[in-house]
Amino acid sequence: AVAFAVLSLFGTRGPEGWGVISGAIAASFVPLRATAILAAAAAGALLALSGAALQRVTANPMAAPEVLGVTGGAALGYAATLFLLPAPSPVALALGSSGGAGATLIILSAYAARSNMAPARLLLAGLAIGAFASALLAAIMASGDPRAWSLLGWLAGSATRVTVAGAVALAAMAVAALGAALLLSRWFDILPLGSGVAQGLGVPLGTVRLTVVLAAGLATGAASVLVGPVSFVGLMAPHIARSLGLLRPAPFLAASWCLGALLMSLAAFGARTASYPYDLPLGLFATLIGTPWLFIALLGRRHA
Template sequence: WLVPVAAFAGGALAIGLTYALARPGKGSGNATLLLVGIAMAAFCSALIGFLTYIASESELQSLVFWQMGSLARANWADVAAVVPLFAIGVFALQRLATPLDMLALGERQAQHLGLDVTRTRRRLVAFSALLVGAAVAFAGSISFVGLVVPHVARLLVGPGHRWLLPLSGLLGALLIVVADTAARTLDPPAEIPLGLFSAALGAPFFLWLVLQQRRKVAP
């Protein structure tokens, strides 16, 4: 369990540093948070590259396989460890559905409605970090699920977060199961890394969503 624990701790530390350095709500906006996040991601990528460089052959194989994302090594002990974290994160975020709807109107409008934007944002970052850290710690990096699925869910139920949040979770889980099944059956006995498979499917679909949105905005 050392690798999942270290992955979760590292992810939480990176998110905490990003939030602390950006200091949202202290005169800096979302652009500053985004730029600090990009810089932190570049630093973490460099650190991972260094660890990959000094790793032994067996460690390198495990590290690369984990970076590509996979459920091949999943077991019930991992599920038992993840479920409590997911239950806490999902319950907490669902209680923030109304504040999220208010934030969607804009920070200034949300403040006029009585929302403590800084406190709400901190809670969102904390619980999102809990969910993302738990998932990536055990399954590795699986690309484009978090980009594509919420857009699909929004097309189905609209922008209201009361239904958008649970539907996004269910659709994301369904997509992972379908993609993992396809990755295991397309080229048996070999298994295509789940992260590569999801990126190959998700990237074109995400580009299609962007183009569709541009057509709606264009005069």
């Protein structure tokens, strides 16, 4: 991930083809490009870590922020903040996006705990929330309101508009989230064994689940507000880590974190260079890069 970040920092595509930037051009573009790469990598790490944590808590390999409707909740929170406040600040938009993601996870968790919902039904509930969010956002976009253009720009996803302070804050959050997850690795080792085993071993089940759910929602919202709602990174990175044989909690969480950063760095590079001089959505390239890898890995495991 670090090697590719350095390569994409200095590698470029211009009117004359591929090359390496240097001199005065490098002095102008490298700081901007470094900010975008840092923001994309940090967002990918947060989304992947959120997906890995949710998969351990729910004991479901299909759990991920986008599959459980968290990304849709973050989008609704962003839209609500944009339309309800007269002049929302970046902080207000970040809080609205994080609040929407956290609220979605809390609703799902409360419903699952009350009805003893099976993992498959929990995923269906998340998909329903995601479909509802997509329909509502489509209605907003079709309304013709001028604020819908701001929402469209955010939904497209881009790391080029992130400020240095925002990229550094997101990177610090990603590092802190990884450290916290590694400290809780014992709990992540016990939770997939079931509620009875976890309670018998002294794990405060309700507190742990609520903490992980809220943290995953806040991380998803923070990543989404800066680079837009990116799909499949939170699902693909943990699956790729698992396909590499990293099953214990600490290496699984750390590998998911690194793979999420790598996927988003690849996506940022592809979005910047594929249609030069225009940027394309990050989520598109994250899906194009990760989905074939995941598909091949799953086919290989089934064949084995």
